[in-house]
Structure formats: structure tokens, C-alpha cells
Amino acid sequence: AGMDLICVxxxxxxxxxxxxxTAIRLIVERR
Structure with a gap:
């Protein structure tokens, strides 16, 4: 509700x- 968070x-x-x-980075963006 209110915000959508996308994890890339x-x-x-x-x-x-x-x-x-191999490194894995998680980028969290607000849509």
C-alpha cells in the first residue's frame, strides 16, 4: 500500500x- 518496492x-x-x-548486489528501488 502506498509504495511499490522492486528488488533488482x-x-x-x-x-x-x-x-x-561472483558477487551479488541487490538494488531496491521505489516505484
Missing amino acids: PTFGNVTLNNEER
């Missing part, structure tokens, strides 16, 4: 301790 997952590569890992 984005993927990226992050290097930690010389290891490449």
Missing part, C-alpha cells in the same frame, strides 16, 4: 585475496 539483483566479479568470486 545485479552480478559482478570481486577479487578477494587473489581469488575471483
